[in-house]
Amino acid sequence: MPPIWKAAEVVPVPKVSPPMSIQNDLLSMSLHPTLVKMSESFVGRWLPSFLEPKLDHNHFGKRKCRSPTHTITSVLHTWMSCLDSGGSVSTVFVGFRKAFDLVNHNILHDKLKKYCIPDFLFMWFGSSLSYRKQRVSANQFISSWKELSGAMPQGSWLSPLSFSASEVTTIWRYTNVYIIIIIIIFSTD
16 A cells, blocks of 8 residues: 555544533544545455454444344343343443554454455555554644554544454444443353
C-alpha cells in the first residue's frame, strides 16, 4: 500500500454545540484518501468469507445477519438456561470507549495467519497497518505528522472486523456499540 494512502488527517467534530470540553464534547474523525476506503471495501467483502467460520459464535458486531437484538437474546437465553437448571448468574458489564485503540497488531497478525486467509489479503492487511501516520487539523492549525504504532485507523471499514478477529477471549460482544459483556456462570453442583 503506498505511504500516502496510510496518512490520515484527524479533525475534531463537535458532539454538542457549543463544545465545552475537549475530552467529552468532541469526536476525532480521521479523514482517509478515497482510494483507501475503496480498497478496504473490496477487502472487507473478501475477508468475512475466510473469518466467519473461525470467529466466535458469540460475537455479533459487524457480522451479516446479526444485530444487538441477537446479542441480547443470546445472553438472556444463557442466563435463563443456567437459572432453570438451578445455577446462579453473576454478570460484569465492561464498556470500551475506544475499543479499536486496543487492537494489538501482533495478536491480529497471528490470528489472521492462523485463519489461513490468502497471502495477498494477509500481505495487504500487514501493509495497510504498518507505517501509518496522522496529523491533526483544527481551524487553521495543522500539527506535524506523527507515526502510529498500534490501534486501528479511526473510521476504517475494517476496524470492527479486525477488533473481532483479534479478540483473545470468548465473550458476548457487539463491537459496533463497543460493549463487551462478560458472563460468569456458577453451577450449584
